Amino acid sequence: MSATTQPEADARPAEAVMRQVVRELERVLGRERVISTPEELIAYEFDGTMERGMPQAVVFPETTEHVSAAVRVAHQFDVPVIPRGAGTGLSGGAVAAVGGVVVALTRMKRVLEIDPVNRLAVVEPGVVNLDLSRAVAEYGLYYAPDPSSQRACTIGGNVAENAGGPHCLAYGATTNHVLGVELVLADGEVVWIGGRTRDVPGYDLTGAFVGSEGTLAIATKIVVRLMRLPESTRTLLAIFDAVDDASNAVSAIIAAGMLPSALEMMDRNIIAAVEPVIRAGFPLDAEAVLLIEVDGLEESTVEQAEAIDRICRDNKAREVRLAVAQPDRERLWAARKTSISALGRLYPNYYVLDGVVPRTKLVDVLRQTYAIAERYGLAVANVFHAGDGNLHPNLLFDERDPGATGRVLDAGTEIMRACVDAGGSITGEHGVGLEKRDFIGWIFSAADLAVMSHLKPAFKAGERYNPCKAFPTHKGCGEVSQARIQRTAAALGADIYV
Amino acid sequence: MSSRTAATRVDEFRAVVSKITDAAQIRPGDAGHYEVDGCVPEVVVEPSTAEQLQQVLSEAYTAGVTVVPLGGGAHKSAGNVPESYDVALSLTRLDHIIAHESADLTVTVEPGVRLADLQARLAEHGQFVPLDPPCDAAATIGGILSANAQGPLRHAYGTARDWLIGVHIVHADGSMSKSGGRVVKNVAGYDMHKLYVGSLGTLGIIAEATLKVSPLPRSEVTLALTCRSAAQASDLVLAAHDAGLALRAAEVLSPPAANAVLGNEAWSVIVRVAGEPGTVTRTRRELDAASAALGTKVDERDTPAVWSAWDVAFRPGVLSLHVSVLPSSVGEAMQVLDRRFAGAGARLSATLTAGVIRANLKPTREARAGALVDAARDVASRYGGGVVVEAAPPVLKHDIDVFGPLRPDFAIMKRLKEEFDPRRILSPGRFVGRL
Numbered sequence: 001m002s003a004t005t006q007p008e009a010d011a012r013p014a015e016a017v018m019r020q021v022v023r024e025l026e027r028v029l030g031r032e033r034v035i036s037t038p039e040e041l042i043a044y045e046f047d048g049t050m051e052r053g054m055p056q057a058v059v060f061p062e063t064t065e066h067v068s069a070a071v072r073v074a075h076q077f078d079v080p081v082i083p084r085g086a087g088t089g090l091s092g093g094a095v096a097a098v099g100g101v102v103v104a105l106t107r108m109k110r111v112l113e114i115d116p117v118n119r120l121a122v123v124e125p126g127v128v129n130l131d132l133s134r135a136v137a138e139y140g141l142y143y144a145p146d147p148s149s150q151r152a153c154t155i156g157g158n159v160a161e162n163a164g165g166p167h168c169l170a171y172g173a174t175t176n177h178v179l180g181v182e183l184v185l186a187d188g189e190v191v192w193i194g195g196r197t198r199d200v201p202g203y204d205l206t207g208a209f210v211g212s213e214g215t216l217a218i219a220t221k222i223v224v225r226l227m228r229l230p231e232s233t234r235t236l237l238a239i240f241d242a243v244d245d246a247s248n249a250v251s252a253i254i255a256a257g258m259l260p261s262a263l264e265m266m267d268r269n270i271i272a273a274v275e276p277v278i279r280a281g282f283p284l285d286a287e288a289v290l291l292i293e294v295d296g297l298e299e300s301t302v303e304q305a306e307a308i309d310r311i312c313r314d315n316k317a318r319e320v321r322l323a324v325a326q327p328d329r330e331r332l333w334a335a336r337k338t339s340i341s342a343l344g345r346l347y348p349n350y351y352v353l354d355g356v357v358p359r360t361k362l363v364d365v366l367r368q369t370y371a372i373a374e375r376y377g378l379a380v381a382n383v384f385h386a387g388d389g390n391l392h393p394n395l396l397f398d399e400r401d402p403g404a405t406g407r408v409l410d411a412g413t414e415i416m417r418a419c420v421d422a423g424g425s426i427t428g429e430h431g432v433g434l435e436k437r438d439f440i441g442w443i444f445s446a447a448d449l450a451v452m453s454h455l456k457p458a459f460k461a462g463e464r465y466n467p468c469k470a471f472p473t474h475k476g477c478g479e480v481s482q483a484r485i486q487r488t489a490a491a492l493g494a495d496i497y498v
Numbered sequence: 499m500s501s502r503t504a505a506t507r508v509d510e511f512r513a514v515v516s517k518i519t520d521a522a523q524i525r526p527g528d529a530g531h532y533e534v535d536g537c538v539p540e541v542v543v544e545p546s547t548a549e550q551l552q553q554v555l556s557e558a559y560t561a562g563v564t565v566v567p568l569g570g571g572a573h574k575s576a577g578n579v580p581e582s583y584d585v586a587l588s589l590t591r592l593d594h595i596i597a598h599e600s601a602d603l604t605v606t607v608e609p610g611v612r613l614a615d616l617q618a619r620l621a622e623h624g625q626f627v628p629l630d631p632p633c634d635a636a637a638t639i640g641g642i643l644s645a646n647a648q649g650p651l652r653h654a655y656g657t658a659r660d661w662l663i664g665v666h667i668v669h670a671d672g673s674m675s676k677s678g679g680r681v682v683k684n685v686a687g688y689d690m691h692k693l694y695v696g697s698l699g700t701l702g703i704i705a706e707a708t709l710k711v712s713p714l715p716r717s718e719v720t721l722a723l724t725c726r727s728a729a730q731a732s733d734l735v736l737a738a739h740d741a742g743l744a745l746r747a748a749e750v751l752s753p754p755a756a757n758a759v760l761g762n763e764a765w766s767v768i769v770r771v772a773g774e775p776g777t778v779t780r781t782r783r784e785l786d787a788a789s790a791a792l793g794t795k796v797d798e799r800d801t802p803a804v805w806s807a808w809d810v811a812f813r814p815g816v817l818s819l820h821v822s823v824l825p826s827s828v829g830e831a832m833q834v835l836d837r838r839f840a841g842a843g844a845r846l847s848a849t850l851t852a853g854v855i856r857a858n859l860k861p862t863r864e865a866r867a868g869a870l871v872d873a874a875r876d877v878a879s880r881y882g883g884g885v886v887v888e889a890a891p892p893v894l895k896h897d898i899d900v901f902g903p904l905r906p907d908f909a910i911m912k913r914l915k916e917e918f919d920p921r922r923i924l925s926p927g928r929f930v931g932r933l
Contacts, residue, residue, distance in 0.1 A: 117825065117826040118825050118853075140740075164683060168683070176656070176660055191909075192906055192907065197882065197883050199853070200905065201902060202911050202930040203697055203914060203930075204659060204696065207689055208690065208692050208693050211689055212688055254601065254603065257624055257625075296742065296744070296777070297742060297743070297744060297773075299779070299780045300774055303775075304774065356684055360599065385683070388681075389682065424681050425679050425681050425684040425685075426686050429685055432685075432686055440686060443686055443687075444677075444686070445675070448676050448677065448687070449687070450675070451667070451669065452690060458910050458911075458914040458917055460913070
């Protein structure tokens, strides 16, 4: 989506250098932990976006020492290092923008410790989000951040992106659930920030590190907070004949002093895509549905569910259904969490956006989203975290139509701009990555970015880690974004989650 | 540099700054108000706008004078003794509530807004900021964020870092930057604002802060549970927490603390039960049952009376400690601390689920401040935790690092401070490792 002006030649390591790097990596890690042939590397060219970039080597460390050793090699030869989890990211964060060495952390997938009384766990970065919740379920605990990719995405990737999910409305995003991290710095040094106790003296380095998109260090151990599984959960499905009414119901719920654990909206196009697959009972003629969840003590969920039911009806809900039994609730959530991948039923291609607006601007920005899509001759399907104003418009298209991909990118840019103009942000949970680094100037001035740039020297990171990500184009990163135009959304993979 | 040159520098700074805003030589009578750990500055500057604040810092940077920001002074006992303190930068005139978006559950304020005033304004809309540090009415939002001050509500709501979503910061050279924004969910850019919470003004000065706010609970009662031991009190809190009971706060009090707060010298637990009426009823019923099983007593108490007594009892005093251990160790650590502090009138209060034990002590000839701090550090380290001294006599503070031993990540913090404040004019010496 970015204009490009500078050549990439000076950023991508020369093949001759990389041959030495690979030899050295094989020596320190063992051949079985290094791949470098084009056939092997191709699986690591993409993440969940239209971005792409071919790494020159991928390593598969199994310990902190392996990570440190690999990073030392990269440091010695001055080549980029790109940390990577499951590759489900939606901003190009795990793409090797200018080549270099991808450090795939998927083999570091041990849950090292579970401390049920203190409600914490120590995990390696490659642990899959949902696997962690499963591992601690026997203690009546779970890990709260629940990105829709939670069956595949890793805790390390979640930490890098400060991942959210439907339930961060009430329980916060990843940053609110990480207590400490063991880091490998760009020169290979291993150091802990934060810790196991809630308070550690000094600057909140953990808070600064979470969401740094793999640009500061590699997390090799993570101390996470766990939460107690609620005694009772009630999920409501409210069906509306107008998107505006659904948006107004969202505002009314918040205004009434309630904070549900999740408050999600799906519009007509999403319903059309998902209902035939999941059969959750969404009426195909509805304009929008709200999925609202409350949890806590039985008495609390009963009282809150009744109040929310009333508010939805006051805001012209056609019908409100209540799901209490787990299978019924799970069917509703399956519809929500697979809704974007189901869009493939309607159109060959879709492009997922991630913007934030103040909750009070939802009605206005949603209208603009539909109008912008229409102006570009595109269909749009909205499924998003309405409770915290985090929009996910999906632009639907067929890349075989001449000019369609270009129109999608332009429409996406306009929608992002509408979010910013409403006082919002260019990303609520997917990160800036490659995809939005040229939009960051819309919300941060050069002075703001200059202050953020203090973090790299503090962490001794330089441009070693994930170069060309999260911040506007600098020298050597110019050609990076061109690739996205060539990439067809059809190849996005089987599942896209938001 | 000789003291004469230093004095000249400060004089010249005052002359320049007085053309921008109010800058006055400190009169002997006012010295106490601006004094930090026995250090009294030459000059107090009181900017009224963010622009003036920027100009003042720009001049300080040029002149090379050292600056300590102050709000209401409620938390000025925090941190190490300033290495140098030429200018008191009073932020109390920056006291505007810039925007309260009640439907968005956000509020944007200047640093000098008093917590009490903000809560009164939010309460008109049935909302509040869930920060309740023990402090007098003069405490400001800027001071609370800088000190990462916190109170019993931490049990349910966490700390300032969980509520701060965006800031404008004035840097050492007078430039201004922002991070975060005014929306509740945002991952664009590094989360710089996390670094400013608890940084005691050593990285920059908060010129504007946006916080999430929370709805006030529909109904609330305060209960006091009288226990036989610290262990029993901590077991009760852990059991209630495990049962998911609707508690906004749950503090374990040592006998002297319970005496001050409840007039009842026994190990006690005080809880705020809050939520929808049915939830409150259920929580009370379960607490009654748990207490009956243990043979402990439950009393309903007046909510404002108990928590304001708690507030007064735990404001930073002669010697105040913040002990951090794992929640599972709190009961045992409290028992040991209570014994080790014997003779110092120790009041202990623990936000158990956060692993925080607060101690307010009165050192004596027999129980000297330094020995009490050593004892607390000894106990905390035995449980894998640490101690931050939040208030202490200056004579002791000169000898210790109030934050305790340096940790492995100190090198990162040191480089961070160098990036933000290369001339060391912002509260030099006050932070971890005397940064």
